[in-house]
Amino acid sequence: MLAIRRQSAEVRVGIVGTGFIGRIHARAARQAGARLVGVAGADLANATEGARALGAEKAFESATELISSGLIDVLHICTPHHLHAPIGLAAMDAGLAAICEKPLATEAPTAQLMTERAKDTGVTEDLATVQFATASGALGSVAVSQVAPGRKNRLFLEVSATAGSLAFDQENPEQLWLGGRSGSQAHVRDPLSLSKAGSPGSP
Template sequence: MLDIRRRKSEVRVGVVGTGFIGRIHARAVRQSGARLVGIAGATPASAVEGAEALGAERAFASAEELIASGLIDVLHVCTPNHLHAPLALKAIDAGLAVVCEKPLATDAPTAALMAERAQGAGTVATVPFVYRFHPMIREARARLAGLGRLSLIHGGYLQDWLLRPTDDNWRVDPGQGGPGRTTGDLGSHWFDLVEFVTGERITGLAARTSTVVTERVTSGPVATEDLAVVQFVTGSGTLGVAAVSQVAPGRKNRLFLEVSAASGSLAFDQEDPERLWLGGRDGSRTLVRDPLTLSDAARRYAPLPAGHPQGFHDAFDAFVADTYAALGGERPDGLPTFEDGARANHLTDAALRSARDGGWVTC
């Protein structure tokens, strides 16, 4: 069985951003065996503090200094959304590989440009759609291929961390987070997972959005959506519906996906990632993650024996390890690239246009 944590120590990495997601990236870098050479933060002081906390070799006064240093091979961009594009493009121009948080950009045309520039430069450029790396998602993908024509895709992504007016964050500000807050932050993950698991492309959608908390304590009047409901259709004619919300009381990080096909159904819940529900006309059962019984596609991402739970950190570690494997010329199956990130931006843009103008939008 492949050890997904093994990677060359020669990979030299820089991380921009010292918040929650920057810490997640830094941990995954260390787990991969790469060198965490440098950290840049919002200020030189935050970089010094972040370098010490995250185990980096040194702090850099700015992201630009880190990019131009010649000391790194890969840049991880973990900043507020409006900084993703300028920093990622500078890194590509400097000949670096890039791992950029989603949404790739705050608008679809810029995200498409980023994908084009990365492809033109021949660089490895990936986006952390890490839910792809849960073993039971890989199992779902493998099993779905044998269930016949799809009929229905449904689910959603629910959180409650912005439920109250006193809950606030830079993501609420469209100038920093972009115009599609919940749709871009949560919907991007869900729609990426739909297209990855099913192998189908969403070809049209209709969306409605709602702002439940109209004013927040530091941001003031709110211009971005708290929740959205999206109907869609795929190229094969499969129908689907999704609900995404950052104001769903009690839901902390519930990404749920269920797919119905001709001879069976399956469902995955990210808050219970060790299990995959399998449904049939004559009954249903729950498949527990066990490397001894999983498909080859799933077993690669299940290094722990059954009964030893895997979770978000493991999925993130696998994503980073596969990204670094691509630097060495490997082609890991399902590695999410800037093209996938641009696709997510495109769907977010389509949903926002539908909510604004009404009716269906072709994707």
């Protein structure tokens, strides 16, 4: 297993791709407390403009230059689809953690190769967990997985408070789970028992 190059607790991020998706990844990395070190684009001029727009410290002329710089721990791959595989494989071979936009590759055998390489190097994950605090001080977490087997488009929400909790599962949309210290119960949406406020949204 290759060790991720880390010199401190700070996570150093590089992004390949300067378009819309690159901006989303840049914002997410900063919000998670990472340091956005560099951006690589189609050429140096594109990367320079991208670094300015994304708020990165440095522009790199190519993905290869960014990967081999020794300045980053994590590489975000936000390029056209046909570039995902070669860049991802190069990043993993260099010992970097890789976060790749979907799809992993444009062909199934290549995606399988990337999966096997990720297992061998131990530096790529398909699951991300984000912890956050709201303006009022409430704590929460979000888990995101784009390739969890059997889950195509699941949204699961749970709110836990002092006296009780409630949970909603998009795969079972007619039910709301309520949990308390004395017991738990599942409420099924029934048009006959809904309030006036809830009735318009019911089938």
